[in-house]
Amino acid sequence: MSSLSFNTSIDKSSEQLNVTEKSHEEPPSKLRHLFRRLPRNRLLKFTKNMPEFQEIINKSNDTADTLVSATNNEAAHDICLVSDSPHYIVRVAGTGNVQEFEKYLVEDPPARLTVFNPQGLCAAHNAAARNRVGILTLIVQYHGDLNIEDKNGWTPLHHAVRNNAMAALEFLLEHGVDDVRLNKAQEAAIHLGVIHNQLKTLTYLVTKRPDQVDLPGERKKTPLHYAALIDNVEAAKILTSHNANIYIKSEVGSYPVHVAALNSSNRVFNHLFETAKSLEGGTMELLNICDAENHRPLHSSVIGGNIEAVEICLNNGGSIDDQQDDLSTAVHLASSQGSLELLKLMFGCQPDLIPKVIRMADVQGMIPLHKASMGDHVDVIEYLLETGSDIDTRDVSKRTSLLLAALNNSVQAVCYLLSKSASLSYRDDTDRNLLHVTILQNLSIETIGNALFKRDNFRILFDQRDLDGYYP
Known part of the structure; x- marks a missing residue:
């Protein structure tokens, strides 16, 4: 063996030795954390076996590299480009790239324009939503449908209005799209302008299509109904400035003013009264319209617990002695609900009517005190008695508040009325007294007895028979 080959052999052996020593000195990073936790005796044993572990790790790395390489080679033959997807044309429509869009249209225009992506949109919807007039122009040139519906029944016009895409909106209207079509929620483009507060598109729609200002939507609600529902006063002003009719009833029998009262849409509620002032009938006509349940705006405001709306009604000529078809007043309704704050507001605004209204009876002969007693509203009962209500007034069935x-x-x-000396002598039209009713209703004798048995004449209740001949 020559000295050169000998030296080379020694160098290789030295390199192998260095690698072996290095493997002893520097274990792989994945295993280093083990050394920090092993006891000293186990650590020495583990270190002696390190060459074996190193060989296993090296082999596993070689295998992993081989698998990755093979996978990459296979994937190279199965790559699916985004541009190859049938939905790609919808994406391109949204970017506004006219050249790219037309390239995909040339092959098969009718089929390409009716491709829907997983969100249920086609090219025309995405172009309208993103204000891509150039794309819409190409769709027209290739005889595409500008009234095509997405999965929710929305047309490109719906999408243009929803996204305040003014240029697309103008283009679509100029090309005669169906501007009264309803989506699956029974909403037209004009309704979406109100619901989503797209005031520019709403203004443009009612300017170009003034006949649609009262277009009926879901359950025959007009755009003004939608504005009243969500208190969109700016939309309401746009609609009324274009002669929207405030006296159109929906399918369920509600006018915009009732919808506003029940939903605490007080800005729209007030605007409706301001609008009514400029009309022939004035605010009194608005105050006297009744919904399907025969509620006037004042009554609807009380039912909704809407203090501000009640005040608006009273300030515009509403009266607390106005009666509905069942002859009940707003005071009856407030008493029934236990709305002491509303009662104080109404009585404070119209104190001259208090003696009259606390004695007014509905079709059942009930006064406000009866209503408060039925609802167990002790604070309201106390207030009505303080204002002069008769504690022993009887209804058409001869029943007192007690x-x-x-x-x-x-x-x-019951306990409060007994403490205020409500009469024990009165019986209803079946001759039943308080004790009959208490037992029949399974009320707490112990609780009621604490108040009842303090009365001097409570014993008369034990000896009274009803019409069926029964004692309590």
Whole structure:
């Protein structure tokens, strides 16, 4: 063996030795954390076996590299470009790239223009939503449908209005799209302009299509109904400035003013009264319209617990003694709901009507005190008695507030009325007294007895028979 080959052999052996020593000195990073936790005796044993572990790791790395290489080679033959997807044309329509869009149209225009992406949109919808007039122009040139519906029944016009795409909106209207078509939620483009507060598109629509300002949508609601529902006063102003009719009733029998009252849309509610002032009938006509349940705006405001709307009604000529078809007043409704704040507001605004309204009876002969007693509203009962209400007034069935409270399980009201000397002598039209009713309703004798047995004449209740001949 020559000295050169010998030296070369020594160098190679030295390199192998260095690698072996290095593997002893520097274990792979994935295993280093093990050394920090092993006891000293186990660490020495582990280090002696390191060459074996190193060989296993090297082999596993070689295998992994081989697998990755093979996978990459296979994937190279199966790559699917985004541009090869049938949905790509919808994406391109949104970018506004006219050249790219037309390149895909040339092959098969009718089929390409009716491709829907996973969100249920086709090219015309995406172009309209993103204000891509150039794309819409190409769709027209290739005889595409500008009224095509997405999965929710939205046309490109719906999308243009929803996204405030003014240029697309103008283009679509100029090309005669169906501007009254309803989507699956029974909403036209004009309704979406109100719902989504797209005021520019709404203004353009009612300017170009003034006959649609009262277009009926879901359940025959007009755009003004939608504005009243969400208190969109700016939309309401646009609509009324283009002669929207404030007296159109929806399918469920509600006018915009009732919708506003029940939904605390007070800005729209006030605007409707301002609009009514400029009309022939004035605010009194608006105050006297009734919905399907025969509620006037004042009554609807009370039912909705809408204090501000009640005040608006009263300031515009509403009266607390106005009666509905069932002869109930706003005071009846407030008493029934236990709305002490509303009662104080109404009585404060029209104190001269208090003596009259607390004695007014509805078709059942009930006064406001009866209603409060039935609802167990002790604070309202107290207030009505302080204003002069008669504690022993009887309805058409001869029932006093005390008997009505017992019939409706209003135990606190029964006890309070007894403490205020409500009469025990009155019986209803079946000759049942308080004790009959208390037992029939399974009320707490112990609770009621604490108030009842303090009365001097409570024993008369035990000896009275009803029409069926029964004692309590």
